[in-house]
Amino acid sequence: MRDADVLEVLDALRAAGAQVWIAGGWGIDALLREQTRPHRDLDLLHRREQEPAALAALAELGFAERTDLRPVRFVLVDGRGRELDLHPLVFGPDGDALQESHRAGQPFHYPASCFVTGTIGGREVPCLSVAQQVSFHQGYEPAERDRQDMARLRAAFGVETHF
Numbered sequence: 157m158r159d160a161d162v163l164e165v166l167d168a169l170r171a172a173g174a175q176v177w178i179a180g181g182w183g184i185d186a187l188l189r190e191q192t193r194p195h196r197d198l199d200l201l202h203r204r205e206q207e208p209a210a211l212a213a214l215a216e217l218g219f220a221e222r223t224d225l226r227p228v229r230f231v232l233v234d235g236r237g238r239e240l241d242l243h244p245l246v247f248g249p250d251g252d253a254l255q256e257s258h259r260a261g262q263p264f265h266y267p268a269s270c271f272v273t274g275t276i277g278g279r280e281v282p283c284l285s286v287a288q289q290v291s292f293h294q295g296y297e298p299a300e301r302d303r304q305d306m307a308r309l310r311a312a313f314g315v316e317t318h319f
Contacts, residue, residue: 157182157197157239161198162198162281163279163281164217165240169202169210169213169214172210172212174202174209174210175203176201177200179201179292181193181301182195182276182283185276187285187286192308201243201255201284202243203244203245204246207244214240228243228257230242243255250268252266253268267288270284270288286315289309290309290316293305293319
């Protein structure tokens with residue numbers, strides 16, 4: 157995916173009234189304000205109650221569901237080979253959000269403070285905070301791209317990571 161693809165998807169979702177935040181590799185690049193590596197997909201967090209509007213907007217762009225792992229996540233692809241990995245969130249009145257996990261009773265927690273903005277293609281975009289990105293890069297054996305992403309966050313923001 158290219159930055160223009162990301163912005164096209166965000167524009168379609170915004171026009172449909174669906175609020176989303178960029179996570180994963182593109183989310184890290186948004187925080188760094190530059191594309192640092194190629195990205196196979198775009199990870200998006202969305203408000204679960206807005207999912208029908210989001211799906212309709214993405215269908216207009218040619219995306220169709222390939223993998224359904226709800227309530228945790230689902231994957232959409234289009235004929236151009238673009239891939240979206242969507243993660244439904246349920247927000248509480250305090251602005252915190254939860255995402256189901258594959259471990260019953262152990263959802264992923266998103267504090268209200270983790271919903272920030274970054275930059276892709278010169279435009280401000282909604283994304284996850286540095287702290288949330290670091291938190292989600294724990295508990296698994298990292299790939300080389302994960303190691304490089306964390307090194308970039310350490311260099312840019314002076315944060316500590318576990319790898």
